[in-house]
Amino acid sequence: MTLDPGYLRYPRRRYGMDHDLYRWSMLRQRPAVTWPGGAKVALLIVPVLEWFPLDMANKPFAPPGAMSTAYPDLRHYTLRDYGNRVGIFRILDELARRGLKATAAINAAVALRYPALIGAIGRAGCEVMAHGRDMAHLHYGGMDREAERDLIETTLDQLERATGQRPRGWMSPAKSQSWATPDLLQAAGVTYCCDWDNDDLPYRMTTGTGDLVALPLSPDSEDQAIVIRDHHSEDAFAQELCDQFDLLNAEAVRTGSARLMSITLHPWVTGQPYRIGALAAALDHILASPDVWSASGTEIVEAWQTQVPPG
Amino acid sequence: MRDPGYYDYLPYDGTRPVITWPGGARVAFWIAPNIEFYEIAPPVNPQRRAWPRPDPDVLNYAYRDYGNRVGFERMFEAMQRYGIRGSTSLNVAMCDHCPEIIEQCAAAGWEFYSHGTYNTRFTLGMDPDQERALIRDSIETIRDRTGQKLDGWLAPALSYTENTLDLVAEMGLSYVCDLFHDDQPTPLRVRSGKLVSIPYSLEMNDVIAYNVNLLTPRRYGEVLRRQFDRLYREGERSGTVMCIPLHPYLVGRPHRIAAFEEALAHIAGHDGVWFATGREIAAHFTANHYDAFVQASHPVGEAS
Numbered sequence: 001m002t003l004d005p006g007y008l009r010y011p012r013r014r015y016g017m018d019h020d021l022y023r024w025s026m027l028r029q030r031p032a033v034t035w036p037g038g039a040k041v042a043l044l045i046v047p048v049l050e051w052f053p054l055d056m057a058n059k060p061f062a063p064p065g066a067m068s069t070a071y072p073d074l075r076h077y078t079l080r081d082y083g084n085r086v087g088i089f090r091i092l093d094e095l096a097r098r099g100l101k102a103t104a105a106i107n108a109a110v111a112l113r114y115p116a117l118i119g120a121i122g123r124a125g126c127e128v129m130a131h132g133r134d135m136a137h138l139h140y141g142g143m144d145r146e147a148e149r150d151l152i153e154t155t156l157d158q159l160e161r162a163t164g165q166r167p168r169g170w171m172s173p174a175k176s177q178s179w180a181t182p183d184l185l186q187a188a189g190v191t192y193c194c195d196w197d198n199d200d201l202p203y204r205m206t207t208g209t210g211d212l213v214a215l216p217l218s219p220d221s222e223d224q225a226i227v228i229r230d231h232h233s234e235d236a237f238a239q240e241l242c243d244q245f246d247l248l249n250a251e252a253v254r255t256g257s258a259r260l261m262s263i264t265l266h267p268w269v270t271g272q273p274y275r276i277g278a279l280a281a282a283l284d285h286i287l288a289s290p291d292v293w294s295a296s297g298t299e300i301v302e303a304w305q306t307q308v309p310p311g
Numbered sequence: 312m313r314d315p316g317y318y319d320y321l322p323y324d325g326t327r328p329v330i331t332w333p334g335g336a337r338v339a340f341w342i343a344p345n346i347e348f349y350e351i352a353p354p355v356n357p358q359r360r361a362w363p364r365p366d367p368d369v370l371n372y373a374y375r376d377y378g379n380r381v382g383f384e385r386m387f388e389a390m391q392r393y394g395i396r397g398s399t400s401l402n403v404a405m406c407d408h409c410p411e412i413i414e415q416c417a418a419a420g421w422e423f424y425s426h427g428t429y430n431t432r433f434t435l436g437m438d439p440d441q442e443r444a445l446i447r448d449s450i451e452t453i454r455d456r457t458g459q460k461l462d463g464w465l466a467p468a469l470s471y472t473e474n475t476l477d478l479v480a481e482m483g484l485s486y487v488c489d490l491f492h493d494d495q496p497t498p499l500r501v502r503s504g505k506l507v508s509i510p511y512s513l514e515m516n517d518v519i520a521y522n523v524n525l526l527t528p529r530r531y532g533e534v535l536r537r538q539f540d541r542l543y544r545e546g547e548r549s550g551t552v553m554c555i556p557l558h559p560y561l562v563g564r565p566h567r568i569a570a571f572e573e574a575l576a577h578i579a580g581h582d583g584v585w586f587a588t589g590r591e592i593a594a595h596f597t598a599n600h601y602d603a604f605v606q607a608s609h610p611v612g613e614a615s
Contacts, residue, residue, distance in 0.1 A: 001436045001437075001438060001472075002436070002437070002438040002441065003356070003357075003436045003437055003438075003441060004354070006354055007354050007356065007432065007437075007441075008432075008441055008444055008445065010404065010428065010429070012350070013404050013407050013408070014407055014408070015407060015408065015410070016408060017351075017408070018348075018350050018351055018352075018408070019351045019352070019367070021367075024379075024380075024408065024409065025380065026379070026380055026381075026383075026384065026409075026411060026412075027380055027381045027384065028384045029411070060364070060365050061363065061364050061365075140364065140365045141365040141366045141367055142365055172369075174370065175369060175370045176364060176368075176369060176370065177367060177369045178367075179366075179367060195369050195370075195373075196369060196373040196376075197370070197373045197374060197377065198373040198374070198376040198377040198380055198381075199377065199380050199381055200381050200565065216373075218564075218565075219374060220564050220565070220566050220567075221566075230525040231525055232525070232527055236527045239527070239529070240527065240528065240566040241566070243528065243565075243566040243567075243569060243570075244564075244565045244566035246569075247565040247566065247568060247569060248565050251385075251565075261565075
């Protein structure tokens with residue numbers, strides 16, 4: 001057997017990244033960042049409101065949480081719906097009790113389908129982040145650029161009309177992008193995107209014209225990944241959240257540079273009656289520290305942008 | 312072939328030749344951080360996809376990129392606090408992409424051995440000359456960028472051909488980390504040169520622990536301590552080897568590093584541990600025990 005000779009050629013073997021979407025840098029080498037009031041850790045809580053159409057095609061791949069049995073997959077469809085009907089209200093309640101801000105990542109379809117839910121999100125004071133059209137409309141390499149442009153603009157318009165807020169943040173369904181997504185998001189007026197989970201602080205994408213900030217959401221503090229995919233108990237998940245906060249807080253004190261901690265919550269996961277208490281316990285542990293800044297995505301990005309100008 | 316034929320049978324039943332480590336240590340303990348670069352759009356290997364999603368697989372690429380941007384520093388600092396050198400299992404293209412990390416490892420006296428050029432270039436389907444070119448790239452890059460002679464091999468993304476071990480031996484390497492059949496080193500039968508297998512361990516590997524066995528961080532710490540305790544006890548009679556293979560994008564996450572560091576504290580709190588690198592373990596075994604292990608081994612019979 002032999003491979004095509006091109007398999008042993010490396011045209012992108014060079015200093016830094018093997019693409020031009022952002023620049024290579026190590027967290028330890030960057031100038032120190034501070035948060036308002038001298039806080040050490042910015043706490044970004046992201047409830048995710050999703051709609052999985054019963055007939056979704058799962059192309060070019062099945063997103064996490066997709067329909068998976070033979071059609072009609074009523075069990076998964078309705079369990080995801082549980083989050084929008086029931087679970088989200090338990091989460092909002094626990095956040096409100098503690099005066100915590102949230103930035104809800106919302107499929108445009110959810111906003112169109114459940115105006116009453118959007119009303120509750122608004123009354124809770126949540127920032128609205130765009131989360132694509134629905135879980136069946138993935139952004140992916142190879143998709144038509146104009147089709148993607150239309151998908152992004154329609155999503156932002158629909159969310160703006162339904163919520164009264166033009167979303168400044170974006171998280172793609174399944175955090176999947178095409179090569180053009182960052183440019184198209186920036187051109188559509190999006191300020192920050194949450195698809196690249198590779199850092200503990202924001203950083204800049206190198207989009208064509210303006211400023212697009214990557215706001216990384218940690219895959220370690222995402223309930224669906226840890227509790228459903230990895231089968232950790234709710235107590236183990238809470239312990240991991242506490243350990244994560246303690247480490248980031250100690251590191252911020254030691255290095256003099258603040259950190260970002262995100263918690264991504266799927267209401268159909270964490271909003272279950274037996275799980276919600278573990279989230280509450282973890283939040284209480286985190287809030288026992290005086291060094292936490294509960295902030296929205298936009299607040300964190302703006303605080304960061306003023307300290308780290310472009311260029 | 313039905314059996315790779317690299318080694319004979321040698322039962323762990325108390326009759327093996329006794330291994331003595333320097334200073335009378337019971338356990339040769341080593342840490343093998345995999346310092347890796349995954350390409351966002353590698354050429355396609357007919358036998359294995361690099362990414363589950365279409366390029367760019369943002370989710371999976373960024374997940375690993377975290378290791379170089381953030382996780383490496385945490386892992387490095389934890390090891391430094393206990394004075395433990397690493398033996399980096401290096402995708403050698405990292406010398407070009409992220410030289411800051413290579414310089415940091417070199418300054419701390421770490422060993423560099425090879426884990427191929429990129430973790431997204433598999434040896435699957437390479438002819439011998441192509442695989443020689445891959446190995447030569449590693450020998451020359453590590454020599455030119457770190458001044459070290461390349462002694463060890465862990466195939467990129469654990470991808471092999473039937474020739475892999477023969478070729479690394481032929482090109483002057485002395486050890487491989489690809490075989491998981493033992494808790495002590497093993498002489499390997501290769502066409503030329505002299506090659507030993509050094510225990511590396513799948514189950515201590517944070518990829519297996521976290522992404523296959525789905526352990527919690529604290530459970531991983533417990534696994535490491537129990538593994539050490541048993542190998543330390545058995546090492547009183549004859550030296551054992553314990554390796555912790557790591558990936559900065561996994562062990563270096565904020566909710567995981569403390570549990571790892573507690574395990575290091577436990578291990579470092581024992582006398583009779585030889586904190587070695589892969590090259591040092593291979594050299595000591597080859598110089599002192601290789602021949603006795605060859606002589607004590609039993610030929611493997613033919614299954615019908």
